[in-house]
Amino acid sequence: xxxDKTVLIEVxxxxxxxxxxxxxxxxxxxxxxxxxxxxxxxxGSGKSTLIKxxxxxxxxxxxxxxxxxxxxxxxxxxxxxxxxxxxxxESVFSFSFSALEIVLMGRHPHIAGLAFESASDIEIxxxxxxxxxxxxxxxxxxxxxxxxxRQRVVFARALAxxxxxxxxxEPASFLDIRHQVELYDIVRELASELQCGVLTALHDFNLAxxxxxxxxxxxxxxxxxxxxxxxxxxxxxLTRVFDTEVYVDTNALTGKLLITPLSGRxxxxxxxxxxxxxxxxxG
Numbered sequence: 001x002x003x004d005k006t007v008l009i010e011v012x013x014x015x016x017x018x019x020x021x022x023x024x025x026x027x028x029x030x031x032x033x034x035x036x037x038x039x040x041x042x043x044g045s046g047k048s049t050l051i052k053x054x055x056x057x058x059x060x061x062x063x064x065x066x067x068x069x070x071x072x073x074x075x076x077x078x079x080x081x082x083x084x085x086x087x088x089x090e091s092v093f094s095f096s097f098s099a100l101e102i103v104l105m106g107r108h109p110h111i112a113g114l115a116f117e118s119a120s121d122i123e124i125x126x127x128x129x130x131x132x133x134x135x136x137x138x139x140x141x142x143x144x145x146x147x148x149x150r151q152r153v154v155f156a157r158a159l160a161x162x163x164x165x166x167x168x169x170e171p172a173s174f175l176d177i178r179h180q181v182e183l184y185d186i187v188r189e190l191a192s193e194l195q196c197g198v199l200t201a202l203h204d205f206n207l208a209x210x211x212x213x214x215x216x217x218x219x220x221x222x223x224x225x226x227x228x229x230x231x232x233x234x235x236x237x238l239t240r241v242f243d244t245e246v247y248v249d250t251n252a253l254t255g256k257l258l259i260t261p262l263s264g265r266x267x268x269x270x271x272x273x274x275x276x277x278x279x280x281x282x283g
Contacts (some may be wrong), residue, residue, distance in 0.1 A: 014029075024053075028226075037213065040208060046220075048089070087154055090147075103153060106125070205246070234248065247259070
């Protein structure tokens with residue numbers, strides 16, 4: 001079935017390496033308007049590298065990477081920043097900017113020349129802080145904030161860009177469970193209401209099951225499998241890609257998949273036959 005939605009990211013036959021050491025091999029991926037696409041894989045599988053290439057940070061790849069219909073390296077940086085925002089896993093700040101000043105940096109692609117931020121820009125930044133639950137820390141120096149607070153500020157900066165595309169590189173790593181859910185609730189709103197396209201790298205299977213429309217499992221630089229979340233996050237796929245035992249069931253409350261990693265003790269018992277292994281719901 002051919003979708004009639006706008007394709008915001010299309011990656012085809014993408015290959016990339018560092019010093020002739022391959023990192024990504026023949027990657028095929030697409031993100032449509034209104035979709036949240038999850039990118040999962042073991043550490044070192046190439047998730048962050050892929051996001052850096054799509055965001056225009058890395059060049060020298062083979063294949064094609066189209067953002068909103070244009071090859072990414074042909075898009076002027078200022079124009080690309082109006083279309084696409086990135087939330088990295090961790091950000092380093094060399095100067096003691098306030099949280100509000102950090103978020104206002106997200107408005108720079110929309111401000112002509114050397115002009116200062118307008119009242120409208122400040123209003124947009126404050127609203128982004130509010131949506132991220134960070135309004136009360138707007139005046140605090142970024143270095144005085146916890147890792148979780150800083151990450152909420154960085155996400156607010158991305159919102160202030162008012163992008164068509166969001167690239168998230170494990171954005172919830174430093175957040176407690178409440179703020180993880182709040183962040184992805186905002187992501188879901190942006191995708192559903194504003195038809196943003198979202199590509200998010202993450203490690204949490206259950207967050208992916210709850211929020212992602214489709215997922216891709218990346219293994220040693222290539223896409224092992226991709227498609228609808230309920231089909232891809234199967235016992236067989238997850239144990240193969242992550243080389244560990246998991247239990248896949250259905251959450252009785254939400255109806256979404258519920259994925260539980262099994263400890264070494266339980267895996268040992270399974271090997272001895274001391275524990276009955278329930279058949280996974282989608283294995």
